[in-house]
Amino acid sequence: MSLEMVRERKKPVTPGLVVGKTIQYGLLFFFLAFFLIPIYVVLVTSLKPLDQVSLQRMWEFPAAIDIANYVLAWEKLGPSIGNSFLLVIPGALLAALLGSLNGYVLSKWKFRGSDLIFTLILFGMFIPYQAILIPLVQTVRELGLYGGIPGLILVHVIYGLPIMTLIFRNYYLAVPDELVEAALMDGSGIFKTYWQIIFPISIPAFIVGIIWEFTSIWNDFLFAVVLTGPDSWPVTVALNNIAGSQIVQWNVQMAAAVLASLPTIIVYIFLGKYFLRGMLAGSLKG
Amino acid sequence: MKSLKRHWPALALLSPSLIVLAVFVYGFIGTNIQISLTDEQGLNADSNFIGFDNYLALLDDPRFHIDVWNTGVFSVAFIGVSLFLGLGLAILLDQKMKAEGFFRSIYLLPMAVSFIVTGVVWRWLMNPAEGSRMSGLNLLFDTLGLDFLVNQWHLTPTWGMLAIALPAVWQMSGYTMALFLAGLRSVPDEVKEAARMDGASELGIYWRIILPMIRPVALSAVVILGHISLKVFDLIIAIAGKQIALDVPAIYMWQTTFDAYNFARGATLATYILISVAVFVIPYLYFTTRKDKV
Numbered sequence: 001m002s003l004e005m006v007r008e009r010k011k012p013v014t015p016g017l018v019v020g021k022t023i024q025y026g027l028l029f030f031f032l033a034f035f036l037i038p039i040y041v042v043l044v045t046s047l048k049p050l051d052q053v054s055l056q057r058m059w060e061f062p063a064a065i066d067i068a069n070y071v072l073a074w075e076k077l078g079p080s081i082g083n084s085f086l087l088v089i090p091g092a093l094l095a096a097l098l099g100s101l102n103g104y105v106l107s108k109w110k111f112r113g114s115d116l117i118f119t120l121i122l123f124g125m126f127i128p129y130q131a132i133l134i135p136l137v138q139t140v141r142e143l144g145l146y147g148g149i150p151g152l153i154l155v156h157v158i159y160g161l162p163i164m165t166l167i168f169r170n171y172y173l174a175v176p177d178e179l180v181e182a183a184l185m186d187g188s189g190i191f192k193t194y195w196q197i198i199f200p201i202s203i204p205a206f207i208v209g210i211i212w213e214f215t216s217i218w219n220d221f222l223f224a225v226v227l228t229g230p231d232s233w234p235v236t237v238a239l240n241n242i243a244g245s246q247i248v249q250w251n252v253q254m255a256a257a258v259l260a261s262l263p264t265i266i267v268y269i270f271l272g273k274y275f276l277r278g279m280l281a282g283s284l285k286g
Numbered sequence: 287m288k289s290l291k292r293h294w295p296a297l298a299l300l301s302p303s304l305i306v307l308a309v310f311v312y313g314f315i316g317t318n319i320q321i322s323l324t325d326e327q328g329l330n331a332d333s334n335f336i337g338f339d340n341y342l343a344l345l346d347d348p349r350f351h352i353d354v355w356n357t358g359v360f361s362v363a364f365i366g367v368s369l370f371l372g373l374g375l376a377i378l379l380d381q382k383m384k385a386e387g388f389f390r391s392i393y394l395l396p397m398a399v400s401f402i403v404t405g406v407v408w409r410w411l412m413n414p415a416e417g418s419r420m421s422g423l424n425l426l427f428d429t430l431g432l433d434f435l436v437n438q439w440h441l442t443p444t445w446g447m448l449a450i451a452l453p454a455v456w457q458m459s460g461y462t463m464a465l466f467l468a469g470l471r472s473v474p475d476e477v478k479e480a481a482r483m484d485g486a487s488e489l490g491i492y493w494r495i496i497l498p499m500i501r502p503v504a505l506s507a508v509v510i511l512g513h514i515s516l517k518v519f520d521l522i523i524a525i526a527g528k529q530i531a532l533d534v535p536a537i538y539m540w541q542t543t544f545d546a547y548n549f550a551r552g553a554t555l556a557t558y559i560l561i562s563v564a565v566f567v568i569p570y571l572y573f574t575t576r577k578d579k580v
Contacts, residue, residue, distance in 0.1 A: 024378055028389050031375060035392050038407045038456065041422075045410070055413075055421035059429070102303050109296035117304065119575045124311040126509075126567040128517035130539050131560035132314035134321060134553055139314075158310045161303050190295040219400030221520035226544065236402040240524055243406040250410060257406050261399040268398035272391060279397065279461060280468055 046070065046254035053251045069255035076248075077256050080238035084218055084263075087149050087234055091156040092213035096206055098157065099164020103205075104194050106165065107172035108180045118169065125162035129222055137226055147229040155227060156217045164209050167281045171205035172198065204274070211271055212278035215264050235260045315560065322553035333550070340554035350555075353535045356447045360534070361515040363451035364458070368511055369504070371455065372462025377492060379463070380470045390467070393460035401457065405524020408453035412439040412525070440526050447532065450522055458514065462507050469503035470496065509570045513563050535559050 045058060049066035106118050129136075136155065137146070145151030175198070183193040221236040228237065239260045242248050248256075268275050322340055326333035344350045375393060379386050396404065413422040420428060420436075427435040439449040473496050481491045519536035526532045528541060535555050543552030 024381055024383065027374075027378055028383065031371075032389060032392055035396065035456065035460065038404075038411060039395075041411060042407050055415070055419055056425065058410075058421050059426060098303055101299055105296045105300045109293070109299075111293045111296060115575065117300075119571055120312075121303075121307060122571055122575065123567070124307055126513055126563060126571070127311060127315070128513070128536070128556075128559045128563050130517060130536055130556040131318055132310065133318075133539075133556065134543060134549055135314040135317040136310070139310075158306055161307060165303070190299060194299075215398060219402075221400065221402050221523075226540075236400050236520070239406060240402050240520075243409070243524065244527060253406060254410065257403045261403045264398045264400075265395070268395065272394075275398070276394070276464060279464060 042254045042257055045251050046073075046258050048251050050249060050251065053249060058250075069249075069251045070259070072252045073242075073255035073259055076242055076252075077235060077238055077259055080233045080235045081259065083149060083228075083232055084234040084236075087152055087156070088214050088217045091153045091160070091217045092210045094153070095157045095160035095164050095213045096168075096209040099161060099166075099209055100168045100199070100202055100206065101194065102161065102165040103168025103170075103172050104198055105190075107169045108175075108177065108198075109190065118165070121162050121165050123162075124159065125166070129159070133222075133226060140227055146227065147232065149228070149232045152223060152227050152232070152234070155223050156213075156220070159223075160213050160216070163212065163281070167209050167212065167278065168202070168205050170281060171202070171208075175201065207271065207274045208278045208281065211267055211274050212281075214267060215275070218264050318553045318556055318560075321549055322557050324550050326549045326553075328547040328549070336550075340550050341558075344551070344554055344558070349530065349533060349538060350535075352530065353533050353538055356532065356534050357516060357518075359445065359447040360451050360454070360518060361512065363448050364454045364515050364518075365508060365511045367451065367455045368459045368462045369507060371459040372507065373466050373504075375459070375463040376466035376470055379467060390464070393463055395460070396457040397461050399457075401521040402524045404453050404457050405521045408456070409525045412449055412452070414439045414441045440532055443531075450518075450525060450532065453525070454515070454518070454521060458511060462511065465503055465507050465510075466500065469500035473499055505570065506574075509566060513567060516562050517559055 041058065044060070044062060045053065046069050047065045047067070048062040049064065049068060052063060102121070106114055140146050140151045140155065143151070143154075145154060179197055180193055183197045188196065218234075219236065220234075221240065224234045224237045225240075228234065233241075239256055242256050243253050321333075323335055323337060324333040325336050325339075379390060383389070411422045413420075413424065414437075415421060415424075424436045424439075427433065437449075438446075440446040442449065477495060477499075478491055481495050486494070517536050518534055519540070522532055522534060522537060528537060535558060539552050539555035539559070542548045542555065
């Protein structure tokens with residue numbers, strides 16, 4: 001590499017630039033602390049043995065690491081974590097599958113009024129769920145699904161449809177129409193074309209959609225607290241009850257908070273790229 | 287190609303979702319409004335049509351006044367700070383910073399956890415106890431000599447909702463940053479280059495050229511943050527339980543419906559929440575999806 005090329009690429013380093021960069025990194029680290037402080041406190045508190053938990057020393061590192069809190073927290077939270085998995089896995093898969101079919105129709109089989117229908121579907125994404133809560137509870141009760149996990153799955157699938165439809169429709173808009181037309185020429189029907197041509201190339205959208213649904217169903221509180229009973233409480237409701245009771249120690253509460261968020265955090269750490277894509281799709285700009 | 291033949295299978299494939307959404311979104315909104323116009327109490331009691339009485343009664347209800355104030359304080363603080371922080375962090379990260387991916391991932395991490403977890407954790411941090419029982423952030427401030435920052439958090443009279451907005455900002459400003467960053471990245475480099483050639487300063491480029499270009503992103507962010515703040519519920523429950531000082535319409539609605547079985551009043555509160563969201567979501571959806579068509 002010749003010297004000129006190097007000089008061309010690098011801006012001259014002036015004192016002003018150094019000061020500017022220092023301030024910029026200083027700000028980045030300041031906000032790093034802002035986002036990490038709660039996480040630090042949770043971890044430190046959750047690892048302290050009971051006799052070391054004092055208000056005055058909550059910022060200190062644990063003298064020795066003790067996982068007894070996690071054992072206690074697991075005893076209280078374990079069943080509801082199981083419930084959450086029973087809820088989230090079918091819920092996310094079903095919502096994504098239906099959203100994919102809807103997105104396919106609304107992108108590749110447009111008909112008169114299909115854009116209006118799409119807008120009407122999207123509105124379901126933005127309604128405050130309070131506005132449907134009373135009729136919802138009455139209906140779930142009439143269906144005999146009140147107080148159990150299947151009812152909650154049904155509700156999450158239904159209210160997940162708008163965002164899933166949006167994610168898949170936007171994904172399929174980028175798929176060339178010729179692919180679908182070629183399959184139709186070969187005599188495939190609408191569903192066969194979906195199954196043989198569209199579904200196999202939808203994996204990235206499915207990852208985005210399933211991660212979105214997994215996270216939002218796992219983190220939901222409102223539907224869960226209204227529609228389930230103690231045996232079917234998912235983790236958010238159980239955690240809130242543990243935290244609300246005066247008897248459970250802070251360090252156990254913090255261990256419970258870690259357990260309750262571990263699945264979604266693991267997904268975020270390993271599939272962050274897809275997680276982000278889903279979040280950006282939520283802004284309609286996908 | 288535009289024959290009904292072609293559309294039949296498409297409609298057939300779409301119809302299960304359409305029917306379900308028609309009932310569970312639009313039908314239920316209708317039922318809810320219907321209930322709000324009656325005096326329905328409890329599950330099977332008789333009810334009578336009473337027009338807009340419930341709506342008027344709430345306007346005179348001191349608890350509802352607290353709710354409106356609290357939602358206002360929370361929304362202004364939450365949306366304002368999240369936007370400011372989100373945009374600031376996005377511009378910072380857009381300066382070709384080293385380890386950008388690392389900073390971005392940490393800033394976004396809170397998005398992966400629930401409002402309940404956030405609330406439980408921040409309740410521990412924002413402990414308002416004083417003196418020897420001082421803990422959490424107050425203790426940290428005290429130790430660092432930043433005594434003036436020690437405060438009552440959500441127990442502060444009138445302004446307690448500002449303390450609730452803090453964890454909400456913690457959770458959502460990373461998301462706002464991601465929205466803005468995606469917007470900034472969509473501005474072609476040539477635009478910046480051209481402005482630089484014309485002698486514009488770096489700050490000037492952002493202020494006069496890039497920010498106006500990403501105005502739609504800001505609008506999306508306001509809509510998303512706004513509809514979150516108007517229905518804020520679980521975060522407050524997890525931090526403070528049900529206290530009248532920190533009441534919001536969503537909590538009032540929940541209590542009056544499911545604890546007191548006053549369905550009519552619950553439905554009325556729900557309709558007020560819906561209207562407050564709809565007045566800006568409907569125009570937003572209308573204009574965004576219309577632009578999409580091209």
